[in-house]
Amino acid sequence: MSVVLVAGFMTLLDVSIVNVALPSIKTSLGLSSGELQWVLSGYALTFGLLLVPAGRFGDARGRRTAFIAGLTVFTLASMAAGLATSAAWLVTARLIQGAAAGVVNPQVSGLIQQLFEPSERGRPFGLLGATIGVSTAIGPLLGGLLIQAFGAADGWRWIFYINLPIGIVAIVLGARWIPGKPQEERTRETLDPLGVVLLGLGVVLLLLPLVQEREWPGPAKWLLVVAAAVVLAGFWAWERRFAQRGTSVIDLSLFRVRSYGLGALVGLFYFGGFTSIFFTFTLLLQSGLHYSALEAGLAITPFALGSAAASALGGRTVNRFGRPLVVIGLVLVALGLAGTELALHLVPGRGAGFATAIPLLVAGIGSGLVISPNQTLTLAEVPVRRAGSAGAVLQTGQRIGTAVGIAAVGSVFFNRLAHHDGNWSLAFEGSLLVTIGFVLIALVAALTDVVADFRKRRSAA
Numbered sequence: 001m002s003v004v005l006v007a008g009f010m011t012l013l014d015v016s017i018v019n020v021a022l023p024s025i026k027t028s029l030g031l032s033s034g035e036l037q038w039v040l041s042g043y044a045l046t047f048g049l050l051l052v053p054a055g056r057f058g059d060a061r062g063r064r065t066a067f068i069a070g071l072t073v074f075t076l077a078s079m080a081a082g083l084a085t086s087a088a089w090l091v092t093a094r095l096i097q098g099a100a101a102g103v104v105n106p107q108v109s110g111l112i113q114q115l116f117e118p119s120e121r122g123r124p125f126g127l128l129g130a131t132i133g134v135s136t137a138i139g140p141l142l143g144g145l146l147i148q149a150f151g152a153a154d155g156w157r158w159i160f161y162i163n164l165p166i167g168i169v170a171i172v173l174g175a176r177w178i179p180g181k182p183q184e185e186r187t188r189e190t191l192d193p194l195g196v197v198l199l200g201l202g203v204v205l206l207l208l209p210l211v212q213e214r215e216w217p218g219p220a221k222w223l224l225v226v227a228a229a230v231v232l233a234g235f236w237a238w239e240r241r242f243a244q245r246g247t248s249v250i251d252l253s254l255f256r257v258r259s260y261g262l263g264a265l266v267g268l269f270y271f272g273g274f275t276s277i278f279f280t281f282t283l284l285l286q287s288g289l290h291y292s293a294l295e296a297g298l299a300i301t302p303f304a305l306g307s308a309a310a311s312a313l314g315g316r317t318v319n320r321f322g323r324p325l326v327v328i329g330l331v332l333v334a335l336g337l338a339g340t341e342l343a344l345h346l347v348p349g350r351g352a353g354f355a356t357a358i359p360l361l362v363a364g365i366g367s368g369l370v371i372s373p374n375q376t377l378t379l380a381e382v383p384v385r386r387a388g389s390a391g392a393v394l395q396t397g398q399r400i401g402t403a404v405g406i407a408a409v410g411s412v413f414f415n416r417l418a419h420h421d422g423n424w425s426l427a428f429e430g431s432l433l434v435t436i437g438f439v440l441i442a443l444v445a446a447l448t449d450v451v452a453d454f455r456k457r458r459s460a461a
Contacts, residue, residue, distance in 0.1 A: 001115070001124055003177055007071050007170045008108045008128065009135045010163055011101035014043060014078075015275070015402075016139030019282045020293040021156040024147055025090070028156065035087040037215050041403070042091055043098035045207050048399030050102030052203075052250065053196045055110065055392025062181030063107040063114065063388060068174050070103030075167030082160035093160075109375070109391030111178065113384050119319065122376055126315010129372020130308050136275060137304030137364065140282055141297030148294040192242055198235035199250070202228050203396065210403040213411060250393055251386050259323075260390070262449040263378025264397050266326065266442045270333075270370055271398040272405030273438030277303075277337070277363075279406050280413050280431050288424025289350050299353035303364035310368025318373040323449045326377070329369025330443040336363025337436050341429055348425055370442075401438075409434045 018025075022036055031039070058066040077097035084090035112124045146162065147155035205228035209221040239252055255261045278300060285291040285299055310329070318325055339359030347355035375394070382390040413431035420426045 001112075001127070003170050003174045004067065004108045004111055005127055005131050006166060007067070007104055007174070009131045010166055010170075011047075011074060011104050012132055012135040013139050013142070014097065014101065014159075014163070015047075016136050016278055017143040017159050018043075018139075019278060020140045020143040020286065020296055021147060021159050023286065024152050024156040024293070028153060029084065029087055029090065031087045031090075035091060037212065038091045039094055041212070041406075043094045043101070044399060044403060045204070046095050046098035047102045047105075048207055048396055048403070049200055049203050050099045051106055051392040051396045051399065052199055052389060054103040055106030055388035055390075056192070056196070058107045058110055058388040059385060063110050064174065064178040064180045066103055067107040067111075067178060068171055070100045070107070071167055071171050071174065072100075074100035074104060075164060075171070078160045078163035078167065082157040105395055106388045106392035109379065109394070110388030113379060113382065113387030113391070114179075118380060121380070122317075122319045123315050125376035125379075126311055126313075126318070126372045129315060129368065129375055130311030132375075133307035133311055133364075133367050133371050134304050136278065137300060137307055137367075138297075140278060140293075140300050141304070144292065144294035144297030148292070192239075195235060195239055195242060195250075198231060198238060202232035202235055203400075205231060206400065207403050210400075210407040213407040250389060254382065254386070254390055254393075257381050258449060258452060259381055260378055262445050263374055264394055265445040266330075266370075266374050267378070267394055268397040268401040269438050269442040269445065270330070270374075271401035272408070273337075273435040273442070274333075274367060274405075275402045276405040276409035276431075276435055276438075280409055280428055280435075283413070284424050284428040285353065288428075289352060291350075291353065295353065299356065300360070302357045302361040303367070306361045306364025306366075307368040307371075310365040311372045312368075314369045314371075314373045315376070318376045321373075323373075323377055323446055323453065325373045326370055326446045327443065327450055329366045329373070330439055330446055332366025333363045333370065334366075334436055334439045334443065336360060336366055337432060337439065339363075341432050341436075344425055344429055352425070374446075405435070405438055408438075 018040055022040065025031060025039065026036055054066055054070065074097055077093050077100055081090055081093035081097060084093060108128060109125075112121060112128065116124055143156075143159055146158045149155065150158050205224045209216065209224045212221065236252070239250060243252065255264075281300065282296050285296040286293065291299065314325060314329070336359045339362060340356045343355040343359055344352055378394055379387065379390060409431045412434050413427050416430040417424065417427035
C-alpha cells in the first residue's frame with residue numbers, strides 16, 4: 001500500500017504542480033499560449049486515454065507488471081521533461097508522462113480491492129482519497145517552494161526531477177512487495193483489442209475539444225463531441241456483443257448496480273468543480289494580485305490540510321455512515337466555496353489569501369469526506385477480478401469531469417475578464433459560481449442514492 005500510494009501521489013501531483021510553474025516555463029523556453037496549454041492539458045488527455053485499457057490489462061495479466069512498467073516510463077519521462085530545451089520536447093515528454101500515469105493509477109485501486117476484504121477497504125480507500133485530494137491541492141505549494149528554492153529561471157525543472165528518486169525507489173520496492181498474478185491465470189482472458197481502440201478513440205474525440213477550448217476558436221471543434229458520441233455508441237454496442245463470448249473491456253452490467261452508477265456520476269461532476277478551483281484561483285493570485293508562486297501555493301494550503309484530515313476520518317467512518325457521509329461532504333464544499341466567494345467580495349486586493357483561508361479549509365474538509373468515501377462506496381460491490389477496470393472507468397470519468405470543468409469554468413473566467421476590463425477578482429467570482437454548480441449536481445446524484453437506499457430499506461422492513 002505504501003508503494004502504490006506514493007506512486008499514485010506522484011502521478012496525481014503532476015496534474016496540478018505545473019500550474020504555478022507555467023510563467024517560469026514560458027519565460028525559460030519561450031512557449032506560446034497554445035504550447036503552454038498542451039503542457040498542462042496534454043498530460044490530462046493521455047492520462048485519461050490509458051486508464052481503462054491499462055486497468056483491463058492489469059486485471060488480465062497482473063497488476064504488478066502494469067504498475068512497474070508504467071512507473072518506469074513515468075520516471076524516464078519526468079527526467080526528459082526536466083531536461084527539455086524546446087516546446088516540442090517538453091510537450092512530448094508531458095504526453096508520455098500522462099500516458100504512463102494512466103497505466104499506474106488503475107493498479108492502485110485494483111490492488112486495494114485485491115489485497116483487502118470488503119469490510120477492511122474503508123481505511124485504505126481513505127488513504128487513497130487523501131492521496132488524491134492532497135496531491136491535487138498541495139501541488140501549487142510544492143511547485144512554489146521548488147521555484148523559490150532553485151530560482152525562477154530553472155526552478156521549474158525540479159518539478160520534474162523530484163520524481164526521479166521517488167520513482168526509482170518505488171520501482172524497486174514494488175517489484176519486491178507487490179504480489180504478481182500466477183502464470184496460469186494470465187492467459188484465461190482476452191484483452192478485447194477492438195473495444196480498447198473504440199474506447200480510446202471516443203475518449204480522445206471527447207477530451208480534445210475540451211482541453212483545446214480556448215485555443216481553437218469557433219464552434220467547429222464541438223463536432224468532435226458529436227463524433228465522440230457516435231464512436232462511444234459503437235463501443236457500447238460492441239461491448240454488449242463481445243460480452244457474450246469473452247470478457248469485455250468494461251463490464252456494462254456494473255452500471256446497473258446503483259452504488260456504482262451514481263458513484264461514478266458523483267465523481268464525474270465533483271471533479272468538474274474540484275480541480276477547476278486551483279486553475280482559476282492560481283490565475284487570480286499570480287496574474288491578478290501578483291502573488292509569487294510560493295505565496296499562491298500557500299494560499300491554497302488550507303484546502304489541502306482540511307482534505308488530508310477529513311480523508312482519514314472519512315475512510316474510517318464510511319462503512320458506518322455510507323453515502324450520507326458524501327452528502328455531508330458535498331454540502332460543506334458548496335458552503336466553503338460560497339464563503340470563498342463572499343470573502344473575496346468583502347476583502348478585495350492582496351488580502352484575498354488570508355480572507356479565503358477559513359472558507360477553503362471548510363471546503364477542503366468537505367472534499368475529504370467526498371473523494372475517499374465515494375471511491376469506497378462506488379467500488380464496494382465490484383468483483384475483485386474486475387477491480388482494475390472498474391476503478392479505471394471511475395477515474396476516466398473523473399478525468400473527463402476535470403476537462404469539462406476546466407473548459408467551462410475557464411471559459412466563464414476569461415470571458416468575464418475580457419468584459420470587465422481585466423478585473424481578475426470579478427472574473428474569478430463569476431467562474432466560482434459555475435464551480436459551485438458542478439458541486440450541486442454531484443450533490444443531487446448523491447442524494448438520489450441516499451433516497452433510493454432509504455426506500456429500499458423501508459420496503460424490506
